[in-house]
Amino acid sequence: MPESTPARRIVGILRLAAGFALAAALTFQIIEKVANNDMVADQYFSYFTIQSSLIAAVALIVGGVMALRLPVDTVLYTVVRMSVFSYAVVTAVVYNVLLRGIPEEGFIESRWPGELMHVWIPLFIALDWFLSPGRPALRWTGLRFVVIYPLAWLAFTMLRGAATGWFPYPFLEPSTGVLSIAVYVVGISVFIVGLASIGIAWSRARAGRPAAVTA
Template sequence: MPLTSPARRIVGILRLAAGLTLAVALTFQIIEKIVNNDMVADQYFSYFTIQSSLVASVVLIVGGVMALRLPVDTVLYTMVRMSVLSYAVVTAVVYNVLLRGIPEEGFIESKWPGELMHVWIPLFIALDWLLSPGRPALRWTGLRYVVIYPLAWVAFTMLRGAATGWFPYPFLEPSTGALSISVYVVGIAGFIVGIASLAIGWSRRRAAPELARVPA
């Protein structure tokens, strides 16, 4: 097995640290909610931020181990990582543009887990994509896979909301109107595809030399 470079080992350590920190933040938030009788599990785990953060934690930890063991990330891992990057960036933008500052009702939870999930981890994931060595180039056909999870999440959320009357984000509330909801959903989906397109383009420009040439 080829030895990894010092840069790859540093990346591995940073990914592990970020993934474990995110896991700690999620665990802390869950415990805090339970202790303060504020945990409604089916609602908490319905948030796009929570679901994508759980996935991001696993992907970062797996990527950390991979960077410590292999000189180049696998194509499958890189595809998943590209999807996680798209979700993280969109989560950060949507939260900071649309949701930050909305008054909280009931128990006021600690701020640092939310800031970590909505600001610092997305920033780390973006920098990791831009700067880390050992990334293979991705095919443009990978774009078709990026939107599967967000669209499935929206469909499930709207069906669940119609049955329960609860929606995780204000811009999905039926009271805002079907047109408004459609604009937000289409806009966010387009943003996800746009981020993924930039990520794939960057991967093809800055790929690991041994995997730099791939067909479209």
């Protein structure tokens, strides 16, 4: 089996560092909330940011190990990584454009975990996607994989919100109006697909002949 290259090993170390830093931020935030009697678990784990951060942490750690051992990432992992890239960038943009600065009620948590999840890790994931070596090209059918999680999350969120009256983000609140919700949902969905399309196009431009997507 071919061995990893020096550049790939550097990428592996950086991915592991980012993955464990993200896991540490999530762990710290959970512990802090619990210690201050501010943890509502079913709500906390319903946020797109939290769920996508958990996915990103696993993907970064798995990708780090893979980069240390192999000269090229597997196609399946690259599809997952491309999806994580799309989720991370849209999370950063939506938070910093729509949600940053909204007054918090009750306990005010430490800022650094949120900044890591909403700014620095998405930035690392984007740079990793565009700059790291050892990525196979993807077929355009990979777009079908990217939309599975966001659509499932949206369906669950709206059904849960209708039953409980709680929505994780202000722009999903029924009080904003059906048209407003639809505009935000369609806009964010198009953004995710657009980011994934850029990711696939970049993989094809950098890696040559596209390999078959296995997911």
